[in-house]
Amino acid sequence: MIKVSAPGKLVIFGEHAVVYNRPCIVTAVNHRMSVSLDKRKDDKIVINAPEVDVKNYTFTINELKKDHPRQVAFVTSAIRNFFEKYKVKSGLDVSTKSEFSSKFGFGSSSAVTVCTLKALSEVFKIKMSNKELFDISYKAVLDVQKVGSGFDIASSIYGGTIYFVTGGKAIKPLSKNIPLVIGYTGIKADTVTLINMVKGKMNENKEEIEEIFDKMKEISDKAVEFVEKEDLIALGKLMNENQKLLSKLGVSTKELDNLISASLKAGVYGAKLSGAGGGDCMIALTNQKEKAEKAIQKAGGIIIPVETGVEGVRIE
Ligand code: PMV
Numbered sequence: 001m002i003k004v005s006a007p008g009k010l011v012i013f014g015e016h017a018v019v020y021n022r023p024c025i026v027t028a029v030n031h032r033m034s035v036s037l038d039k040r041k042d043d044k045i046v047i048n049a050p051e052v053d054v055k056n057y058t059f060t061i062n063e064l065k066k067d068h069p070r071q072v073a074f075v076t077s078a079i080r081n082f083f084e085k086y087k088v089k090s091g092l093d094v095s096t097k098s099e100f101s102s103k104f105g106f107g108s109s110s111a112v113t114v115c116t117l118k119a120l121s122e123v124f125k126i127k128m129s130n131k132e133l134f135d136i137s138y139k140a141v142l143d144v145q146k147v148g149s150g151f152d153i154a155s156s157i158y159g160g161t162i163y164f165v166t167g168g169k170a171i172k173p174l175s176k177n178i179p180l181v182i183g184y185t186g187i188k189a190d191t192v193t194l195i196n197m198v199k200g201k202m203n204e205n206k207e208e209i210e211e212i213f214d215k216m217k218e219i220s221d222k223a224v225e226f227v228e229k230e231d232l233i234a235l236g237k238l239m240n241e242n243q244k245l246l247s248k249l250g251v252s253t254k255e256l257d258n259l260i261s262a263s264l265k266a267g268v269y270g271a272k273l274s275g276a277g278g279g280d281c282m283i284a285l286t287n288q289k290e291k292a293e294k295a296i297q298k299a300g301g302i303i304i305p306v307e308t309g310v311e312g313v314r315i316e
Pocket of ligand 1: 014015107275
């Protein structure tokens, strides 16, 4: 039996732009997903995923190509891609465990995909570099989700804080310390719906949206230097600029705006939504965590304590 864990993530700069060939900056957080996996003697694949109410979901290897329920789709896609690429097969017992709720938008689907593929490479003794693990994980996720930049997969694999360009064209580790407070709006957002909404806007008004994304690219590029220098004042300013652009894009919400302005009034360096928008979480950059947390809570947010820049995928 092999057990693998991988971290969830938070985007600090460049969400949405990163779907359109621009960079983003993403940090891995200390809420981990884990997958335990072992071969079986028969041809059955049995999946347990208690956090999404899946108990002994069973099918045979030949049924891997079938459509499977959403709750197990990332695991089945990972297994199918692995068997096809490496020309192996076996019955399997797979069970997943999450330290975080999928509703926070921390990237449970990508983390579970990465864990499953890493565990398979261990069980079948197939050596995979991080980039090979990224490529096969990205394909497995795209098979299910159709859209996405892959930034969350890279974060799960490499950990730390990374500068990432669409599809893994660039994956560059940065320094680690970014003191963030996370406020959850209590509203679950659907990333794919938001990506498609932005796509609609891109089709209607390409020039304006491309311009927004160019500005976001500039922000992510500038932020690299300030992350390295741990210049929180400069980073905070860039976060505020990035938030203005996300509002212009139409992905912020009243609830996110409230939490963001409450934290700014409490004196944080900068604040913005993190991820696709439409709900989920906001992040605030501050060394005075308690003060910011109180202000966010008072404005109706739920604080999720996180450590950033944690270790990527690992065998437990
Ligand atoms: O909602 P999240 O945290 O999964 O972030 C989505 C970020 C996007 O840029 C909108 C999508 C992507 O795949 O890069």
